[in-house]
Amino acid sequence: MTAPPLTRLASVATDxxxxxxxxxxxxxxxxDIEALDKPANTVCRHCVEEKGCTIYDSRPSLCRxxxxxxxxxxxxxxxxxPQQAxxxxYRQGPQTTVLVDPTRPDALSHEPYATRLRALAADAERTGGYVIAFVGDTVTKVNAVP
Ligand code: SF4
Ligand code: SF4
Structure with missing residues (x-):
């Protein structure tokens, strides 16, 4: 059985x-942000917790x-x-990337996210896309079916 399209599962559109x-x-x-020499799952040296970017006005274009x-x-x-989920x-070409907060490694298995991510994978597959999830060093392709 295929999961229904994401549009049917999505919440009411918000502004x-x-x-x-x-x-x-x-x-x-x-x-992982190569231009900032920042590995994945590390804090950018310009980021201050709860405050944000200390070089906001001159931050690189990829951040902008x-x-x-x-x-x-x-x-x-x-x-x-993101903090709630x-x-x-984010999307780049055919790939939808899911980066999980490493302090909450089980986030992918919680609902409504597990079901929604399968629906997202099913939607992506219809147009040749796919969904990849990163949890720390573990990389998995999200399956369209449980
Ligand atoms: S917006 Fe600022 S703090 Fe965030 S990654 Fe870019 S440079 Fe670093
Ligand atoms: S993950 Fe999304 S909500 Fe969080 S800082 Fe980046 S753009 Fe903003």
């Missing part, structure tokens, strides 16, 4: 403009241009706020 990063600094912690899926896509409802998602 993207009202979504702000606030105290979330996941994208300054979780990704980045928004996670919760900030950029209405399909992802309020439950996908324990993970951040």
């Amino acid at each position: 993207l403009a009202s979504r702000q990063c606030g105290t979330c600094t996941f994208c300054c912690h979780l990704p 241009d980045f928004l996670c899926l919760w900030r950029s896509c209405e399909e992802f409802g309020p439950e996908w706020q 324990g993970m951040m998602l």
Whole structure:
């Protein structure tokens, strides 16, 4: 059995403009950022906990241009706020990447996320895409079916 499309499982669309990063600094912690010489799951040297970027006005363009899926896509409802979900998602070409907060390694198995991620994988597969999850050093392809 295939999981229903994400659109049918998605929360009611919310106004993207009202979504702000606030105290979330996941994208300054979780990704590997070569241009900043920052390995995955380490804090960027310019990031101050609860405050954010100390070089905000001169931050690199890759930081300026980045928004996670919760900030950029209405399909992802309020439950996908990264600190709440324990993970951040973004897309590059056919790949949807899920970076899990290493202090909450079980986040992928919690609901509604486990079901939604399978639906997301099913949606992606229909157009040749896929969903990859990173939890610390462990990398897994999210399956469309349980
Ligand atoms: S992960 Fe998303 S919400 Fe969190 S700081 Fe980055 S863009 Fe903002
Ligand atoms: S330069 Fe600033 S915005 Fe970019 S990763 Fe570092 S703290 Fe975050």
